[in-house]
Amino acid sequence: MPGLFGGIVSAIIAACYNLGYDQTVAANYGSTNIFASVSGSFLNQGGLQIAGTFCSIGMGIAFGIITGAIILLFYK
Numbered sequence: 001m002p003g004l005f006g007g008i009v010s011a012i013i014a015a016c017y018n019l020g021y022d023q024t025v026a027a028n029y030g031s032t033n034i035f036a037s038v039s040g041s042f043l044n045q046g047g048l049q050i051a052g053t054f055c056s057i058g059m060g061i062a063f064g065i066i067t068g069a070i071i072l073l074f075y076k
Contacts, residue, residue, distance in 0.1 A: 007053025015046025
């Protein structure tokens with residue numbers, strides 16, 4: 001639940017961020033060109049955050065089912 005909440009909140013924040021590209025933040029993260037513009041829009045980044053969140057949830061469910069099936073094979 002914390003991961004789901006964090007993913008959704010980060011997507012909302014990324015999608016609503018419209019103040020522009022902060023060059024001091026880019027410098028802190030080791031960008032080689034702090035004057036480069038952001039590729040894509042912040043709304044697009046919010047969508048990618050949501051997609052990543054639900055991909056993580058889907059993979060967790062799928063691998064949980066696979067692990068449960070393997071455990072049932074050995075301990076039935």
